[in-house]
Amino acid sequence: MTPRPTFVDHALSARIEAAEAAKVEALAREVAARVPARRAAVAVIAGGRAAFVVPHTRLSRAAGLGMSGPVEARDVEALEDFYASRGTAARILVSPFAHPSLLARLGERGFRLDSLDTVLVRHLAPAAEVHAPEPAARGGVVVRRAAREEASAWIAASLSAFATPGEPPPDGADLFEAGFHDPGAAYFFASSTHGAVTGVGAVYVHERIALLFAGGTLAAHRGRGVQRAVIDARLAYARGAGCDLAYSVTEPGSTSQRNLERAGLVAVYSQAVLIKSFA
Incomplete structure (x- = not known):
């Protein structure tokens, strides 16, 4: 579509x-x-x-x-x-x-x-009108929702994906773990077909609008379509949750913005x- x-x-x-x-x-x-x-x-x-x-x-x-x-x-x-x-x-x-x-x-x-920051949006068709659901696996990348008991593993992967070389990881693992209990949020792992975690992402749903956030790829797996797979999986989740709109916020001109635009989101305002x- x-x-x-x-x-x-x-x-x-x-x-x-x-x-x-x-x-x-x-x-x-x-x-x-x-x-x-x-x-x-x-x-x-x-x-x-x-x-x-x-x-x-x-x-x-x-x-x-x-x-x-x-x-x-x-x-x-x-x-x-x-x-x-x-x-x-x-x-x-x-x-x-x-x-x-x-x-x-x-x-x-x-x-x-x-x-x-750049706000990007995409209108979502009702799930019943989508003839070919966006796949949970794309190009050898498998995406699944993280269970609540996997919070520590998701946080570790996220901190690794967003780490700045030479700097210690930021304080706040307990904050993100608390976020796993928010009923409006869903967290996702991306992994290779061999089971190795390659990336992460999350989505927050509020009154039929989905915010895509925390999308990151581990350094060793960048450039292999991981984020596109994570974006597609979150869009499919949002559609299944009854959302009619998805949006995300990125740094202008960033790799994240490029990945989101490739998945059909459009930059609409700063x-x-x-x-x-x-x-």
Whole structure:
């Protein structure tokens, strides 16, 4: 099936940003329940969610603000207080379809642009209308869903896939393991036909929209179609879950963006990441 063109308006962006907000909230609540020493927390601000999971990482961020109406100065002050009281910078994702007052208030309070991420989307046909389901195996790559008891193995593979040569693995295995208990998330292994793990990926489902995230390939297996197989498997999962839209967020011009576009996702807008640090 050829993906149909995508026109993005406020309503579609609001769905995407609501899924982002739901995902950051869900992870924070799972961490708060299962790893209380982390002091994870969530606040409802300006129609969105501000989540704290661990200091100084993108896991602690706000999303969905300003999608339902104007943002007041007191909203941004509440955002600042939430993060400053937890000893970390305030980080917020901003849609270009958010109310203009959001950027105005953030600018007044000294937030700076940190990066622009690329949002890609693909409409999904109902599962009953798909004549040839996307395969679980492609080019010698087998993809299957990870069981909850396989969380440690999935996390180890993910940390390996995203590792920076010469640097120690980041802290946070307990955070990701808590995420395995989120009923909205599903995690996947890719492996060779001989059983060796070659890559990983995950998907989060919220109100018929699927967020593809955490797609990574182990260094020794790159360039062999692993990520395409993982993307296809997650799209098939999303379709089976009744989703009508899938999306993902990547660094602009990255290998991940190229892989997603090859699988039919289309770049539709840039999501701004703004930050304010506190002394």
